[in-house]
Amino acid sequence: MITVSAGASGVVRRALPFFVAALVCVVAGGLLAAATAYVTTQKTAWATAYLVLVGGIAQAGLGAALSGLAQRPSVRLAWVVFVLFNAGNVGVLTGQLTGLVAMTLVGGAVLVAALVVVIVATRRGVPAHPVLVWGFRVLVVVLAVSIPTGLLLALFGR
Numbered sequence: 001m002i003t004v005s006a007g008a009s010g011v012v013r014r015a016l017p018f019f020v021a022a023l024v025c026v027v028a029g030g031l032l033a034a035a036t037a038y039v040t041t042q043k044t045a046w047a048t049a050y051l052v053l054v055g056g057i058a059q060a061g062l063g064a065a066l067s068g069l070a071q072r073p074s075v076r077l078a079w080v081v082f083v084l085f086n087a088g089n090v091g092v093l094t095g096q097l098t099g100l101v102a103m104t105l106v107g108g109a110v111l112v113a114a115l116v117v118v119i120v121a122t123r124r125g126v127p128a129h130p131v132l133v134w135g136f137r138v139l140v141v142v143l144a145v146s147i148p149t150g151l152l153l154a155l156f157g158r
């Protein structure tokens with residue numbers, strides 16, 4: 001019984017920062033959408049979607065996977081991914097909203113680095129959940145393909 005509760009608290013310690021940040025991003029996206037409802041621009045519509053989908057949903061998925069699917073997840077590794085993912089998001093958002101393409105590119109590269117760390121951490125996923133491990137890998141591949149695609153659109157779509 002002690003092992004179960006200790007393991008559960010470890011999962012919560014690793015996932016909680018991701019879930020809190022994801023919630024903040026979803027709320028921020030909703031507030032941005034509400035604040036700009038009558039004067040929406042392409043940039044504010046994009047920022048709203050980015051906050052909700054990448055900062056919110058994808059981040060919650062990464063936190064859950066890192067906490068529950070990695071065979072030997074550590075709190076330190078979770079914080080490394082958390083910092084990389086959120087720094088990358090700040091770079092992409094700031095770069096896109098200010099028109100600084102170099103910042104967008106650096107932010108995208110940091111996001112890819114965070115995804116690589118997560119893939120390495122979950123490469124030997126928990127054997128009891130092989131379907132979840134593969135489903136998570138599909139999510140990461142979709143993110144990993146969409147980041148360079150978005151960066152190319154940022155470079156050439158102006």
